[in-house]
Amino acid sequence: MSEPRWLSGDEQQVWRDFSMAITMLQAHLEGQLQHESGMPHTYYEVLVSLSEAEDRRLRMSELAAVRRSSRSRLSHAVARLEAKGWVRRESCPTDKRGAWAVLTDEGFAALEEAAPGHVEAVRESLFDALSPTQVAALGDISAAILERLRPRCAAAVAAEEAAGFVAPVVELPKSG
Amino acid sequence: MSEPRWLSGDEQQVWRDFSMAITMLQAHLEGQLQHESGMPHTYYEVLVSLSEAEDRRLRMSELAAVRRSSRSRLSHAVARLEAKGWVRRESCPTDKRGAWAVLTDEGFAALEEAAPGHVEAVRESLFDALSPTQVAALGDISAAILERLRPRCAAAVAAEEAAGFVAPVVELPKSG
DNA sequence: AGCAGGTAATTGAGTCCTCAATCAGGGGTA
């Protein structure tokens, strides 16, 4: 192994600030949702994904792919959401191994109730802090990171194959 | 409560990409550290903070403040790091309630061994994906988020008071 | 001195995650 490509002083500063910022931001939003709506952010996003799906239902593995979540995590999550009455499981007639996760009316109502506080928190802690230029830059940066992470994430690959995504032919520069 | 300030289409796109990007990035780095060095990212950062402190030691509450961590979390973490032999606790002679967390030689060695793989992962998944301009923008964005989050985070306030920080007198614009 | 209230740190229960193991059912081939 050769000498690692250490971060420069500036890079280190950026990384530390970025790392701290996203950690605190996530903790802040997690706390807000947990406190005001009694659900973790992950569960909120599961409800959102279901609410946007056709008939407000998705197969477990589709849901996992959309959310870039492991099946195990999702299984636990849906079990808990089912206990809360926000999601219902239905077995799949065409594939007996399969299961649908279906958003219940109570789940939809819980989401409607949680949403305003959540978006307000997102706005207040993120968008209000940034200029329009910075917001645009953040969009590009996020897209670049996602692009970079895609081949490294099995769940992402599965999600895209399900959606008919075709990977670009160009090689990622190995830049080392 | 008035109508919430919903996100515009563009904002929503940015938020979803950003949220997914940071979640995947953290998961990626967490996995890398856990896999190659057997420690979660939080513990890695605890070791880093100790390694940079004078005599490689900090009081538990100082460490919590530096890391923006709850005392409870830190207590659990240090207990586990102690079990691994990477950190040692010493009771404080001047304040019998207090405790020092001291980085052991084994802990320092573990950090030295973990560092190259970790910075390589950070470089590969973050810096290699961004142009120098984007890196600079990300630095500014992160600083703005941190600034915004500061008054909302009790741990941050405590940390800054410990460091002699004086909050600016200006009001945050309520921008509603 | 004696006490009240605050601070340092830990503890335990409960939640959410990961990982590996498991169960159950498809789908191709001989």
Next chain:
DNA sequence: TACCCCTGATTGAGGACTCAATTACCTGCT
């Protein structure tokens, strides 16, 4: 049909975190 392997989903154990309660000690007041 019988077999094998792959896929969909769940389970349980163990780790990391949160929140609330607790212990131990300091400090200022009377």
